[in-house]
Amino acid sequence: MSAESSKMRDDFLTLARLALTDKSQDIPLFLNKVARKCRDGDPELSGELGSLVKAATSRSSALRREAGVPVPVDSDSRLHLLRIESPNPDAPTPVFAPEIGHQILSLVRERREIERLTSSGLEPTKSALFVGPPGVGKTMSARWIASQLGLPLLVLDLSAVMSSFLGRTGNNVRAVLDYAKRQSCVLLLDEFDSIAKRRDDATEVGELKRLVTVLLQEIDDWPPSGMLIAATNHSELLDPAVWRRFDLVVRFPSPAREDVARAIRRLLGDDEGVGAEWIDVLSIVLGDASYSDIAKRIVHLRRAAVLDELRLDDEIQKFVRQRVAELPRSEKLELAERLSAVSSISQRAASEITGVSRDTIRKRSAKSAGGPHG
Ligand SMILES: Nc1ncnc2c1ncn2[C@@H]1O[C@H](COP(=O)(O)OP(=O)(O)O)[C@@H](O)[C@H]1O
Ligand SMILES: [Mg+2]
Known part of the structure; x- marks a missing residue:
């Protein structure tokens, strides 16, 4: 087999894997990569792929909205697990401390100019951890970012879901993550430290570990079509392994x-x-x-x-x-x-x-x- 067709074979397998393992959100990025690779060898294929991706990405946000996936509810209470806020162009801009203003603005800019990033093979920041004392604008900033991007803000308050029976919590968290992954949205995991704070009896330790593992895996794999933000007032409760998972950590200072x-x-x-x-x-x-x-x-x-x-x-x-x-x-x-x-x-x-x-x-x-x- 020639080197050329062996490469093609690998790409084909990657594409099949993405399509069949719930990673279809990553397909446009991958196809862009392929288009770039074959720009010299096969400009026609490269151009065709590029325009297919472009058309699909501009259509997909509209499609996903129409898909009408039901909002996940708690299996017992039937209450919605998520608060969904529509983007509000008039959302007030938070006062940003100079040291974090740039970080927050670049989260928005990367999305606005995403085509420039993807055409260079780069992804935007997918996950961010907002750390700081209460009342300094962590939630407000997540809301502002979503509004700037014209995306809905989905808020999961972990302190609320963690208070219930852990087996149920696990299902609830998984349902929310699955739901959020399928849309273009900003998902805010608020009170993120609640997971670490939870003290369990021995029977639940395994369950909690599994939940944390799932969460960390999701942070790694979050699709670039969305943004995952976790916020915490108690950064000291988080394991360094958790910090490392996030693409970006923004430390909100007390206001000067x-x-x-x-x-x-x-x-x-x-x-x-x-x-x-x-x-x-x-x-x-x-x-x-x-x-x-x-x-x-x-x-x-x-x-x-x-x-x-x-x-x-x-x-x-x-x-x-x-x-x-x-x-x-x-x-x-x-x-x-x-x-x-x-x-x-x-x-x-x-x-x-x-x-x-x-x-x-x-x-x-x-x-x-x-x-x-x-
Ligand atoms: N940086 C900020 N600039 C302007 N107002 C702010 C800022 N941070 C907080 N506020 C005010 O305080 C309220 C609560 O802030 P919030 O973002 O919920 O705090 P946090 O999530 O950090 O605990 C906001 O709705 C807003 O009225
Ligand atoms: Mg908050």
């Missing part, structure tokens, strides 16, 4: 002060007339709150402003003064110093807000600016 101010500004909108100074004050007084705490606080303040018939400005000042009044002296001093370190806030304002004298603020600021020798 400037990002908190940006989030507040956005939540207030443009026309609320709240001065920059008070936004900065608020961003410091809220301290290390998560974005979700901040969002709730702003809504509270808006409601209060309406009911008190105050301007939002004044309501914010009222809130800040109440907060400060509750602080012990040492924290007031610290706050005064942090406030006066922000350029938009004068020492006089810092003093007025905290009740710490300007003299004291000046001395403390000079001391900390000068370091241990100052």
Whole structure:
């Protein structure tokens, strides 16, 4: 047999394997590879294959939607296991910390320019692990990515399914993964650490192991037509072997002060007339709150402003003064110093807000600016 026909034979077998082992999602990528390989030897075949793949991929998302596969339900309760969110072009863009903004944007860009990747034999990022404290935008980012791509977001809350009998959990998780694999979608496995957290009696250990094995295998094999995102607040519970399975790990930091101010500004909108100074004050007084705490606080303040018939400005000042009044002296001093370190806030304002004298603020600021020798 010639080298040529032996290669052809291998390709044919690969194609048969993909078609018959539930990997049909990977066929377009494989055919693209073949088309590239035979571009010089058989340009006609190469061109034909290329255009077949192109036509099929643009049709397939529409077809899959029409296929009408039923949403998986729990075998006992008959409740839906998945929350399905349609893409929403108006989904708000999260505030991204500089160190993760690029990672998230490239997840979107790779999909938008997927043809450039596949024509170079590359796949887009298929799986990502979002790690970080609660309320910093892990779920929101998954929703935003799906919306940017015009794909539905399928959410499986693992803390909910893991709470039931494990044998059932295994079936449920498998049903969801099977369902999600067959569509163009973003699948979010939320509260991913729930799997690791589960403490079992001896009879269930084997079952749990099997479930984890299935999950990890699925992460490896996730079809490039979809994206799998897992999110966790407790990264320390995850085995390093689990981390390694993901194409990308995004670590969401607690928001930095400037990002908190940006989030507040956005939540207030443009026309609320709240001065920059008070936004900065608020961003410091809220301290290390998560974005979700901040969002709730702003809504509270808006409601209060309406009911008190105050301007939002004044309501914010009222809130800040109440907060400060509750602080012990040492924290007031610290706050005064942090406030006066922000350029938009004068020492006089810092003093007025905290009740710490300007003299004291000046001395403390000079001391900390000068370091241990100052
Ligand atoms: N990065 C962010 N930018 C703007 N708002 C945010 C951000 N992160 C969280 N929020 C607000 O907090 C809410 C909850 O955030 P979520 O994404 O569910 O947090 P997580 O999944 O990290 O626990 C969001 O709906 C949004 O109102
Ligand atoms: Mg979340």
